[in-house]
Amino acid sequence: MTDGNYPPQNNQNPYQSTYQAGYQAQQPQSQPQPGYQSQATHVAAPASQPKKNSAGKTFLVAFAGALVACVLAFGVAGAFGLLSGNGNASSGSSSTTLGASTSTGVDATDEDTTLAEAVAAKCLPSVAAIDVYTNASSSSYGYGSSSNSTELTKSSLGSGVVLSSDGYVITNYHVIEDGSAFEVTIDGTTYDADVVGSDPSSDIAVIKVKDASNLTAIELGDSDNLTIGEWVMSIGSPFGLEQSVATGIVSATSRSQIMNSSTDMFGNSTGEYTIYPNMIQTDAAINPGNSGGALVDAEGKLIGINTLITSYSGNYSGVGFAIPVNYAVQLAQQIIDGETPTHAQLGVSMTTINSSIASRYGFAVDEGAYVSEVTAGGGAEAAGIQSGDIITAFDGEAVSSASDLMLDVRSKNPGDVVTVTVNRDGQSKDFQVTLGSDESSSSSSTQQQSQQNAQGESSLLDMLRGGSGSSGSGQGSGNAA
Numbered sequence: 001m002t003d004g005n006y007p008p009q010n011n012q013n014p015y016q017s018t019y020q021a022g023y024q025a026q027q028p029q030s031q032p033q034p035g036y037q038s039q040a041t042h043v044a045a046p047a048s049q050p051k052k053n054s055a056g057k058t059f060l061v062a063f064a065g066a067l068v069a070c071v072l073a074f075g076v077a078g079a080f081g082l083l084s085g086n087g088n089a090s091s092g093s094s095s096t097t098l099g100a101s102t103s104t105g106v107d108a109t110d111e112d113t114t115l116a117e118a119v120a121a122k123c124l125p126s127v128a129a130i131d132v133y134t135n136a137s138s139s140s141y142g143y144g145s146s147s148n149s150t151e152l153t154k155s156s157l158g159s160g161v162v163l164s165s166d167g168y169v170i171t172n173y174h175v176i177e178d179g180s181a182f183e184v185t186i187d188g189t190t191y192d193a194d195v196v197g198s199d200p201s202s203d204i205a206v207i208k209v210k211d212a213s214n215l216t217a218i219e220l221g222d223s224d225n226l227t228i229g230e231w232v233m234s235i236g237s238p239f240g241l242e243q244s245v246a247t248g249i250v251s252a253t254s255r256s257q258i259m260n261s262s263t264d265m266f267g268n269s270t271g272e273y274t275i276y277p278n279m280i281q282t283d284a285a286i287n288p289g290n291s292g293g294a295l296v297d298a299e300g301k302l303i304g305i306n307t308l309i310t311s312y313s314g315n316y317s318g319v320g321f322a323i324p325v326n327y328a329v330q331l332a333q334q335i336i337d338g339e340t341p342t343h344a345q346l347g348v349s350m351t352t353i354n355s356s357i358a359s360r361y362g363f364a365v366d367e368g369a370y371v372s373e374v375t376a377g378g379g380a381e382a383a384g385i386q387s388g389d390i391i392t393a394f395d396g397e398a399v400s401s402a403s404d405l406m407l408d409v410r411s412k413n414p415g416d417v418v419t420v421t422v423n424r425d426g427q428s429k430d431f432q433v434t435l436g437s438d439e440s441s442s443s444s445s446t447q448q449q450s451q452q453n454a455q456g457e458s459s460l461l462d463m464l465r466g467g468s469g470s471s472g473s474g475q476g477s478g479n480a481a
Contacts, residue, residue: 096336098163098329099220099302106300115298119233120245122300125187126218127293128160128169129237130207132179152181159236159293160207161302162186163332164217167209170332171292172307173198176205184209185242187216199331199341203274203307203323205292206335218294221301223280223324226250234284234306234320236293248284255279255321256407257308277411279321280304286320295322304328344412344435346420346481347378352401353390364426368392369405371422375480383431385422392428393421402479409435409481 106118133152158175162168169184176182177200182193184207191209198205209215227250234246259274282295286306295304304322311317331341350369358366368390374381385391391399394408395418412418414437421430 096164096166096168096333098168098217098333098336100217103219104300106298115231116233116245116247119296119298119300120235123218123233123235123294123296124243124245125216126162127186127235127243128162128171128209129185129240129242130158130160130169130171130175130193130292131183131185132156132158132176133181133183134178135180155179157237157240157289158291159289159306160184161292161294161305162215162217163206163329165213165215167191167193167212167215168196168332168336169193169207169209170305170328171205171207172305173200173203173205175292176207182207186212197335197338197341199335201273201275201343202327202331202341203276204305204328204331204335204341206332218296218302219300220325220329221297221299221303223303223326226253226280226297226303228252231298232282232284232303233296234282234286234290234293234322235296236286236290236306238285238287238289240289246285248282250280251283251319252281253278255281256411257321258403258406275406275410276308276321276323277407278324278327279308280324282320282322283318284320285316286322287316288314290320340439342414342437342439344409344414344416345375345378345438346405346409346433347375347380347436348385348391349373349375349480350391350402350405351479352403363390363423365390365392365423367400368423369399369402369481379433379436380420380431383420383433385420385431385433386424389422389424391420391422393419395419402481406479406481414439 104122106115106122107113132155134155136151136153156175156179158171160169160171160175163170169186176195176198179195182195184191184193186209191212193207193209196206196208230250232248232250234248236244238244256278257276259276280295280303282304284295286309290306293306294302295306297303302325304325305328306320306322308321309316310319310321334341348369348371350371353363353365353368353370355366357363363370371380371385371387371389371391374385374387391405393399394405395412397408399405399408412435414435416435418433418435419430420433421428423429
Protein backbone atom coordinates (compact mmCIF):
# COMPACT_ATOMS: atom_id res chain seq x y z
CA MET A 1 0.00 0.00 0.00
CA THR A 2 1.45 3.33 -1.00
CA ASP A 3 0.77 5.34 2.15
CA GLY A 4 1.89 2.50 4.39
CA ASN A 5 5.45 2.57 3.04
CA TYR A 6 6.41 5.85 4.64
CA PRO A 7 8.46 5.29 7.80
CA PRO A 8 6.70 6.47 10.96
CA GLN A 9 8.22 9.31 12.90
CA ASN A 10 9.73 8.62 16.31
CA ASN A 11 9.71 4.90 15.50
CA GLN A 12 5.92 4.73 15.72
CA ASN A 13 3.73 2.82 13.37
CA PRO A 14 1.34 5.31 11.72
CA TYR A 15 -1.31 2.65 11.11
CA GLN A 16 -3.46 2.21 14.16
CA SER A 17 -6.80 0.70 14.93
CA THR A 18 -9.03 2.75 17.12
CA TYR A 19 -8.71 -0.09 19.60
CA GLN A 20 -4.99 0.45 19.97
CA ALA A 21 -5.33 4.19 20.34
CA GLY A 22 -8.12 3.84 22.86
CA TYR A 23 -6.21 1.25 24.84
CA GLN A 24 -3.08 3.37 24.95
CA ALA A 25 -5.14 6.29 26.16
CA GLN A 26 -6.21 4.25 29.20
CA GLN A 27 -2.69 3.40 30.30
CA PRO A 28 -1.08 5.58 33.00
CA GLN A 29 2.08 7.21 31.73
CA SER A 30 4.78 8.65 33.91
CA GLN A 31 5.90 10.87 31.07
CA PRO A 32 4.53 11.84 27.65
CA GLN A 33 5.48 9.52 24.83
CA PRO A 34 7.18 11.10 21.81
CA GLY A 35 4.73 11.98 19.10
CA TYR A 36 1.62 11.52 21.25
CA GLN A 37 -0.49 14.40 22.50
CA SER A 38 -1.32 13.14 25.94
CA GLN A 39 -4.10 15.65 26.59
CA ALA A 40 -6.14 14.49 23.61
CA THR A 41 -5.59 10.81 24.20
CA HIS A 42 -6.57 11.03 27.84
CA VAL A 43 -9.93 12.43 26.80
CA ALA A 44 -10.51 9.23 24.82
CA ALA A 45 -9.99 6.93 27.78
CA PRO A 46 -13.22 5.28 28.94
CA ALA A 47 -13.74 5.28 32.68
CA SER A 48 -13.13 1.96 34.38
CA GLN A 49 -16.52 0.88 35.67
CA PRO A 50 -16.70 -2.34 37.69
CA LYS A 51 -19.86 -4.30 37.12
CA LYS A 52 -21.25 -7.28 38.99
CA ASN A 53 -22.35 -10.25 36.98
CA SER A 54 -25.50 -11.99 38.22
CA ALA A 55 -27.13 -15.27 37.20
CA GLY A 56 -30.09 -13.37 35.82
CA LYS A 57 -28.13 -11.02 33.58
CA THR A 58 -24.99 -11.53 31.55
CA PHE A 59 -23.27 -8.48 30.20
CA LEU A 60 -21.74 -9.11 26.82
CA VAL A 61 -18.65 -7.10 26.18
CA ALA A 62 -18.91 -4.80 23.19
CA PHE A 63 -15.77 -2.84 22.51
CA ALA A 64 -17.03 0.08 20.44
CA GLY A 65 -14.14 2.48 20.51
CA ALA A 66 -12.86 4.09 17.39
CA LEU A 67 -10.86 0.99 17.18
CA VAL A 68 -9.39 2.32 14.10
CA ALA A 69 -5.92 1.69 15.46
CA CYS A 70 -3.91 -1.11 14.03
CA VAL A 71 -4.24 -4.55 15.57
CA LEU A 72 -0.47 -4.43 15.33
CA ALA A 73 0.11 -3.87 19.05
CA PHE A 74 -2.33 -6.52 20.16
CA GLY A 75 -2.26 -8.85 17.22
CA VAL A 76 -4.92 -11.16 16.03
CA ALA A 77 -5.46 -13.94 18.51
CA GLY A 78 -6.98 -17.22 17.49
CA ALA A 79 -10.47 -17.22 16.09
CA PHE A 80 -13.06 -16.00 18.59
CA GLY A 81 -15.18 -19.13 18.91
CA LEU A 82 -17.74 -19.38 16.18
CA LEU A 83 -21.22 -19.64 17.61
CA SER A 84 -20.12 -18.75 21.13
CA GLY A 85 -22.59 -17.68 23.78
CA ASN A 86 -26.35 -17.97 23.89
CA GLY A 87 -28.84 -17.08 21.24
CA ASN A 88 -26.40 -17.37 18.39
CA ALA A 89 -27.21 -18.32 14.84
CA SER A 90 -27.56 -21.97 14.06
CA SER A 91 -26.03 -23.65 11.07
CA GLY A 92 -29.32 -24.43 9.42
CA SER A 93 -29.92 -24.16 5.72
CA SER A 94 -31.98 -20.97 6.00
CA SER A 95 -30.12 -17.73 5.52
CA THR A 96 -30.75 -14.42 7.24
CA THR A 97 -31.20 -11.59 4.77
CA LEU A 98 -28.95 -8.70 5.71
CA GLY A 99 -29.64 -5.04 5.16
CA ALA A 100 -32.87 -3.07 4.89
CA SER A 101 -35.62 -4.89 3.02
CA THR A 102 -36.83 -1.68 1.39
CA SER A 103 -35.00 1.27 -0.08
CA THR A 104 -35.77 4.77 1.16
CA GLY A 105 -34.50 7.92 -0.46
CA VAL A 106 -32.69 10.81 1.15
CA ASP A 107 -34.76 13.99 0.83
CA ALA A 108 -32.58 17.09 1.07
CA THR A 109 -34.58 19.20 -1.35
CA ASP A 110 -36.05 21.34 1.40
CA GLU A 111 -33.99 24.51 1.73
CA ASP A 112 -33.95 24.00 5.51
CA THR A 113 -32.61 20.43 5.30
CA THR A 114 -29.00 19.82 4.30
CA LEU A 115 -27.72 16.58 2.81
CA ALA A 116 -25.84 15.78 6.02
CA GLU A 117 -28.98 16.24 8.11
CA ALA A 118 -31.05 14.02 5.83
CA VAL A 119 -28.45 11.22 5.73
CA ALA A 120 -27.90 11.39 9.50
CA ALA A 121 -31.64 11.14 10.15
CA LYS A 122 -31.84 8.01 7.99
CA CYS A 123 -28.71 6.22 9.25
CA LEU A 124 -28.27 7.04 12.95
CA PRO A 125 -30.91 4.52 14.12
CA SER A 126 -28.87 1.78 12.41
CA VAL A 127 -25.51 2.48 14.07
CA ALA A 128 -24.69 0.97 17.47
CA ALA A 129 -22.38 1.93 20.30
CA ILE A 130 -20.67 -1.10 21.82
CA ASP A 131 -19.33 -1.22 25.40
CA VAL A 132 -16.97 -4.10 26.10
CA TYR A 133 -16.45 -5.59 29.53
CA THR A 134 -13.76 -7.99 30.63
CA ASN A 135 -13.36 -10.16 33.69
CA ALA A 136 -11.20 -8.48 36.28
CA SER A 137 -9.07 -11.64 36.45
CA SER A 138 -8.59 -11.79 32.67
CA SER A 139 -6.66 -8.53 32.61
CA SER A 140 -4.12 -9.60 35.25
CA TYR A 141 -1.05 -11.57 34.29
CA GLY A 142 0.80 -14.13 36.29
CA TYR A 143 -0.27 -17.09 38.34
CA GLY A 144 -2.85 -17.37 41.05
CA SER A 145 -5.57 -15.31 39.36
CA SER A 146 -9.06 -16.54 39.98
CA SER A 147 -11.02 -17.41 36.85
CA ASN A 148 -14.30 -17.33 38.82
CA SER A 149 -14.37 -13.59 39.42
CA THR A 150 -17.84 -12.12 39.00
CA GLU A 151 -16.60 -8.57 38.54
CA LEU A 152 -16.70 -7.16 35.04
CA THR A 153 -14.80 -4.02 34.15
CA LYS A 154 -15.57 -1.78 31.21
CA SER A 155 -12.41 -2.13 29.18
CA SER A 156 -13.10 -0.60 25.80
CA LEU A 157 -15.68 0.73 23.41
CA GLY A 158 -16.42 0.74 19.71
CA SER A 159 -19.18 0.89 17.12
CA GLY A 160 -21.30 -1.47 15.06
CA VAL A 161 -23.88 -1.46 12.26
CA VAL A 162 -27.32 -3.09 12.44
CA LEU A 163 -27.72 -5.62 9.61
CA SER A 164 -31.10 -7.11 10.50
CA SER A 165 -34.22 -6.09 12.37
CA ASP A 166 -33.81 -9.00 14.82
CA GLY A 167 -30.44 -7.81 16.06
CA TYR A 168 -27.46 -8.97 14.00
CA VAL A 169 -24.74 -6.30 14.23
CA ILE A 170 -21.47 -6.23 12.27
CA THR A 171 -18.33 -4.74 13.81
CA ASN A 172 -14.55 -5.17 13.78
CA TYR A 173 -12.96 -8.21 15.38
CA HIS A 174 -10.53 -5.98 17.24
CA VAL A 175 -13.54 -4.31 18.91
CA ILE A 176 -14.84 -7.48 20.56
CA GLU A 177 -11.51 -9.30 20.90
CA ASP A 178 -10.96 -10.61 24.44
CA GLY A 179 -14.34 -9.29 25.60
CA SER A 180 -16.29 -11.20 28.25
CA ALA A 181 -19.59 -9.30 28.04
CA PHE A 182 -21.12 -6.69 25.74
CA GLU A 183 -23.69 -3.94 25.98
CA VAL A 184 -25.01 -2.41 22.77
CA THR A 185 -26.87 0.88 22.53
CA ILE A 186 -29.06 1.32 19.45
CA ASP A 187 -31.28 4.34 18.92
CA GLY A 188 -31.24 5.16 22.64
CA THR A 189 -31.97 1.64 23.93
CA THR A 190 -29.31 -0.54 25.58
CA TYR A 191 -29.22 -4.32 25.13
CA ASP A 192 -26.98 -7.20 26.11
CA ALA A 193 -25.37 -9.01 23.19
CA ASP A 194 -23.55 -12.24 22.35
CA VAL A 195 -20.73 -12.87 19.92
CA VAL A 196 -22.00 -14.97 17.00
CA GLY A 197 -18.61 -15.47 15.37
CA SER A 198 -15.69 -13.72 13.77
CA ASP A 199 -13.00 -13.78 11.11
CA PRO A 200 -9.85 -12.41 12.78
CA SER A 201 -7.81 -12.49 9.57
CA SER A 202 -10.28 -10.04 8.00
CA ASP A 203 -11.04 -8.09 11.22
CA ILE A 204 -14.77 -8.79 10.93
CA ALA A 205 -17.12 -9.96 13.71
CA VAL A 206 -20.86 -10.34 14.19
CA ILE A 207 -22.71 -9.94 17.48
CA LYS A 208 -26.39 -10.65 18.21
CA VAL A 209 -28.44 -8.28 20.34
CA LYS A 210 -30.64 -10.05 22.88
CA ASP A 211 -34.39 -9.56 23.04
CA ALA A 212 -34.43 -7.05 20.19
CA SER A 213 -37.02 -6.71 17.47
CA ASN A 214 -37.99 -4.18 14.86
CA LEU A 215 -34.54 -2.62 14.78
CA THR A 216 -33.74 -0.43 11.80
CA ALA A 217 -31.42 -2.39 9.52
CA ILE A 218 -29.15 -0.20 7.44
CA GLU A 219 -29.56 -0.09 3.68
CA LEU A 220 -26.63 -1.71 1.86
CA GLY A 221 -24.78 0.08 -0.91
CA ASP A 222 -22.27 -1.16 -3.51
CA SER A 223 -18.60 -0.67 -2.64
CA ASP A 224 -17.58 -1.87 -6.11
CA ASN A 225 -19.16 1.21 -7.66
CA LEU A 226 -17.53 4.15 -5.84
CA THR A 227 -16.24 7.38 -7.36
CA ILE A 228 -13.15 9.17 -6.09
CA GLY A 229 -14.35 12.44 -4.58
CA GLU A 230 -17.93 11.37 -3.84
CA TRP A 231 -19.52 12.57 -0.60
CA VAL A 232 -19.51 10.22 2.41
CA MET A 233 -20.37 10.31 6.12
CA SER A 234 -18.74 8.37 8.96
CA ILE A 235 -20.99 7.41 11.88
CA GLY A 236 -19.98 5.94 15.22
CA SER A 237 -18.88 6.63 18.79
CA PRO A 238 -15.52 8.43 18.71
CA PHE A 239 -14.08 8.58 22.24
CA GLY A 240 -17.38 7.15 23.46
CA LEU A 241 -19.43 10.04 22.07
CA GLU A 242 -22.38 8.08 20.70
CA GLN A 243 -24.29 9.01 17.56
CA SER A 244 -21.51 11.19 16.13
CA VAL A 245 -21.30 11.96 12.43
CA ALA A 246 -18.60 13.51 10.25
CA THR A 247 -18.59 14.22 6.54
CA GLY A 248 -15.90 13.93 3.90
CA ILE A 249 -15.20 12.32 0.57
CA VAL A 250 -13.86 9.08 -0.84
CA SER A 251 -10.17 9.95 -1.06
CA ALA A 252 -9.13 6.75 -2.80
CA THR A 253 -10.12 3.12 -3.30
CA SER A 254 -8.19 -0.16 -3.51
CA ARG A 255 -5.93 0.69 -0.58
CA SER A 256 -4.64 -2.62 0.75
CA GLN A 257 -2.70 -3.31 3.92
CA ILE A 258 -1.40 -6.27 5.90
CA MET A 259 -1.12 -5.66 9.63
CA ASN A 260 1.81 -7.33 11.31
CA SER A 261 1.30 -10.19 13.71
CA SER A 262 1.06 -9.33 17.39
CA THR A 263 3.10 -10.63 20.29
CA ASP A 264 1.94 -12.34 23.42
CA MET A 265 2.76 -11.34 27.01
CA PHE A 266 6.17 -13.02 26.69
CA GLY A 267 7.08 -11.19 23.49
CA ASN A 268 6.54 -14.19 21.22
CA SER A 269 4.90 -13.60 17.85
CA THR A 270 1.42 -15.04 17.49
CA GLY A 271 2.23 -15.64 13.81
CA GLU A 272 -1.13 -14.29 12.69
CA TYR A 273 -1.76 -11.44 10.30
CA THR A 274 -4.77 -9.32 9.45
CA ILE A 275 -5.33 -8.73 5.74
CA TYR A 276 -7.24 -5.68 4.52
CA PRO A 277 -7.76 -5.80 0.74
CA ASN A 278 -9.17 -2.94 -1.34
CA MET A 279 -10.03 -0.63 1.53
CA ILE A 280 -11.81 2.68 1.02
CA GLN A 281 -9.72 5.70 1.99
CA THR A 282 -11.63 8.71 3.33
CA ASP A 283 -11.00 12.06 4.99
CA ALA A 284 -14.23 11.84 6.98
CA ALA A 285 -13.13 11.92 10.61
CA ILE A 286 -12.38 8.51 12.15
CA ASN A 287 -11.13 8.40 15.74
CA PRO A 288 -10.78 5.87 18.56
CA GLY A 289 -14.29 4.52 19.10
CA ASN A 290 -15.32 4.69 15.44
CA SER A 291 -14.06 1.19 14.69
CA GLY A 292 -16.84 -1.04 13.45
CA GLY A 293 -19.04 1.95 12.60
CA ALA A 294 -20.59 2.95 9.30
CA LEU A 295 -19.27 4.76 6.26
CA VAL A 296 -22.32 5.72 4.19
CA ASP A 297 -22.85 7.48 0.88
CA ALA A 298 -25.08 10.41 -0.09
CA GLU A 299 -28.07 8.07 -0.32
CA GLY A 300 -27.58 6.84 3.23
CA LYS A 301 -26.40 3.42 2.08
CA LEU A 302 -23.65 1.51 3.85
CA ILE A 303 -20.48 1.35 1.74
CA GLY A 304 -17.85 0.47 4.35
CA ILE A 305 -17.00 -0.50 7.94
CA ASN A 306 -14.65 2.08 9.51
CA THR A 307 -11.55 0.23 10.65
CA LEU A 308 -8.12 1.89 10.41
CA ILE A 309 -6.41 5.27 10.53
CA THR A 310 -2.99 6.50 9.54
CA SER A 311 -1.76 8.72 12.34
CA TYR A 312 1.38 9.48 14.33
CA SER A 313 -0.70 10.76 17.24
CA GLY A 314 -3.23 7.94 17.38
CA ASN A 315 -6.09 10.27 16.48
CA TYR A 316 -7.67 11.71 13.35
CA SER A 317 -5.21 13.07 10.79
CA GLY A 318 -7.37 13.06 7.67
CA VAL A 319 -6.50 9.56 6.44
CA GLY A 320 -8.88 6.80 7.46
CA PHE A 321 -9.85 3.45 5.97
CA ALA A 322 -13.01 1.37 5.78
CA ILE A 323 -13.48 -2.29 4.84
CA PRO A 324 -15.67 -2.38 1.69
CA VAL A 325 -19.24 -3.39 2.49
CA ASN A 326 -19.45 -6.02 -0.27
CA TYR A 327 -16.51 -7.88 1.27
CA ALA A 328 -17.55 -7.35 4.91
CA VAL A 329 -21.20 -8.39 4.52
CA GLN A 330 -20.24 -11.50 2.55
CA LEU A 331 -18.18 -12.65 5.54
CA ALA A 332 -20.90 -11.60 7.99
CA GLN A 333 -23.46 -13.69 6.09
CA GLN A 334 -21.25 -16.77 6.37
CA ILE A 335 -20.82 -16.19 10.11
CA ILE A 336 -24.57 -15.75 10.66
CA ASP A 337 -25.29 -18.90 8.66
CA GLY A 338 -23.01 -20.85 11.01
CA GLU A 339 -20.29 -21.31 8.42
CA THR A 340 -16.56 -20.78 8.71
CA PRO A 341 -15.63 -17.61 6.78
CA THR A 342 -13.73 -18.55 3.65
CA HIS A 343 -11.29 -16.74 1.42
CA ALA A 344 -9.75 -17.34 -1.98
CA GLN A 345 -6.59 -19.44 -1.98
CA LEU A 346 -3.99 -19.85 -4.71
CA GLY A 347 -2.38 -22.88 -3.07
CA VAL A 348 1.26 -21.86 -2.61
CA SER A 349 3.71 -20.99 0.13
CA MET A 350 6.10 -18.25 -0.89
CA THR A 351 8.72 -15.77 0.19
CA THR A 352 9.72 -12.35 -1.11
CA ILE A 353 12.47 -11.98 -3.69
CA ASN A 354 14.48 -8.74 -3.81
CA SER A 355 17.56 -7.59 -5.74
CA SER A 356 19.98 -8.74 -3.05
CA ILE A 357 18.52 -12.25 -2.91
CA ALA A 358 18.27 -12.44 -6.70
CA SER A 359 21.95 -11.55 -7.06
CA ARG A 360 23.09 -14.02 -4.40
CA TYR A 361 21.13 -16.97 -5.78
CA GLY A 362 21.27 -16.13 -9.46
CA PHE A 363 17.56 -15.55 -10.07
CA ALA A 364 16.50 -14.12 -13.41
CA VAL A 365 14.23 -11.49 -11.82
CA ASP A 366 14.92 -9.25 -8.85
CA GLU A 367 11.44 -9.01 -7.37
CA GLY A 368 8.42 -11.22 -6.98
CA ALA A 369 7.14 -14.08 -4.83
CA TYR A 370 9.26 -17.25 -4.82
CA VAL A 371 7.13 -20.41 -4.66
CA SER A 372 8.71 -22.56 -1.96
CA GLU A 373 5.89 -25.11 -1.85
CA VAL A 374 2.78 -25.94 -3.86
CA THR A 375 -0.26 -27.19 -1.94
CA ALA A 376 -1.39 -30.62 -3.07
CA GLY A 377 -4.79 -30.45 -4.72
CA GLY A 378 -4.77 -26.65 -4.87
CA GLY A 379 -5.46 -24.41 -7.84
CA ALA A 380 -1.79 -23.65 -8.44
CA GLU A 381 -0.86 -27.32 -8.68
CA ALA A 382 -3.74 -28.05 -11.04
CA ALA A 383 -2.64 -25.20 -13.31
CA GLY A 384 0.96 -26.40 -13.46
CA ILE A 385 2.77 -23.97 -11.15
CA GLN A 386 5.82 -25.59 -9.55
CA SER A 387 8.12 -25.07 -6.59
CA GLY A 388 10.95 -22.79 -7.65
CA ASP A 389 8.75 -20.60 -9.87
CA ILE A 390 8.83 -16.88 -9.15
CA ILE A 391 5.41 -15.25 -9.44
CA THR A 392 5.85 -11.84 -11.07
CA ALA A 393 2.25 -10.89 -11.93
CA PHE A 394 -1.29 -11.71 -10.82
CA ASP A 395 -4.15 -10.98 -13.21
CA GLY A 396 -2.01 -8.48 -15.09
CA GLU A 397 -0.79 -6.61 -12.00
CA ALA A 398 2.90 -6.77 -11.07
CA VAL A 399 3.79 -8.75 -7.94
CA SER A 400 6.84 -7.37 -6.16
CA SER A 401 6.57 -9.30 -2.88
CA ALA A 402 4.84 -12.13 -1.07
CA SER A 403 2.66 -9.55 0.68
CA ASP A 404 1.53 -8.20 -2.70
CA LEU A 405 0.42 -11.66 -3.74
CA MET A 406 -1.41 -12.31 -0.46
CA LEU A 407 -3.41 -9.10 -0.93
CA ASP A 408 -4.10 -9.86 -4.58
CA VAL A 409 -5.45 -13.31 -3.78
CA ARG A 410 -7.55 -12.07 -0.84
CA SER A 411 -9.22 -9.52 -3.12
CA LYS A 412 -10.70 -12.38 -5.20
CA ASN A 413 -13.36 -14.98 -4.47
CA PRO A 414 -13.06 -18.78 -4.39
CA GLY A 415 -13.75 -20.10 -7.88
CA ASP A 416 -12.44 -17.03 -9.72
CA VAL A 417 -10.15 -17.78 -12.67
CA VAL A 418 -7.01 -15.62 -12.71
CA THR A 419 -3.88 -15.34 -14.84
CA VAL A 420 -0.69 -15.96 -12.87
CA THR A 421 2.61 -15.02 -14.53
CA VAL A 422 5.74 -16.80 -13.34
CA ASN A 423 9.40 -16.77 -14.23
CA ARG A 424 10.70 -20.31 -14.60
CA ASP A 425 14.35 -20.83 -15.49
CA GLY A 426 14.51 -17.35 -16.98
CA GLN A 427 11.38 -17.75 -19.10
CA SER A 428 8.04 -16.01 -18.48
CA LYS A 429 4.98 -18.26 -18.49
CA ASP A 430 1.27 -17.59 -17.93
CA PHE A 431 -1.02 -20.01 -16.10
CA GLN A 432 -4.81 -19.90 -15.79
CA VAL A 433 -5.57 -20.74 -12.17
CA THR A 434 -8.95 -21.44 -10.62
CA LEU A 435 -8.69 -20.16 -7.06
CA GLY A 436 -9.60 -22.56 -4.31
CA SER A 437 -10.88 -21.93 -0.80
CA ASP A 438 -9.22 -22.03 2.62
CA GLU A 439 -12.35 -23.63 4.12
CA SER A 440 -10.57 -26.87 4.89
CA SER A 441 -7.99 -25.10 7.04
CA SER A 442 -8.32 -25.60 10.75
CA SER A 443 -8.35 -21.81 11.05
CA SER A 444 -8.60 -19.22 8.32
CA SER A 445 -5.89 -17.22 10.00
CA THR A 446 -3.33 -19.99 9.52
CA GLN A 447 -3.41 -19.27 5.78
CA GLN A 448 -1.73 -15.92 6.41
CA GLN A 449 0.91 -17.06 8.83
CA SER A 450 4.42 -15.71 8.31
CA GLN A 451 7.61 -17.08 9.73
CA GLN A 452 10.20 -14.35 10.14
CA ASN A 453 13.81 -14.76 11.20
CA ALA A 454 16.13 -11.87 11.95
CA GLN A 455 19.08 -14.06 11.03
CA GLY A 456 18.06 -13.71 7.37
CA GLU A 457 20.69 -15.03 4.99
CA SER A 458 21.76 -18.03 7.05
CA SER A 459 18.38 -19.71 6.64
CA LEU A 460 17.15 -18.16 3.41
CA LEU A 461 17.93 -21.12 1.20
CA ASP A 462 16.03 -23.38 3.57
CA MET A 463 13.04 -21.05 3.28
CA LEU A 464 13.24 -21.00 -0.50
CA ARG A 465 13.12 -24.77 -0.44
CA GLY A 466 10.09 -24.79 1.84
CA GLY A 467 11.74 -24.52 5.26
CA SER A 468 11.38 -21.84 7.93
CA GLY A 469 13.77 -19.08 7.11
CA SER A 470 13.34 -15.45 6.12
CA SER A 471 14.08 -13.15 3.27
CA GLY A 472 16.10 -11.00 5.58
CA SER A 473 14.51 -7.97 3.99
CA GLY A 474 12.07 -7.19 6.76
CA GLN A 475 9.15 -8.16 4.59
CA GLY A 476 6.78 -11.02 5.14
CA SER A 477 8.13 -14.39 4.12
CA GLY A 478 6.97 -17.94 4.27
CA ASN A 479 3.45 -16.71 3.56
CA ALA A 480 0.62 -18.84 2.25
CA ALA A 481 -1.79 -17.65 -0.41
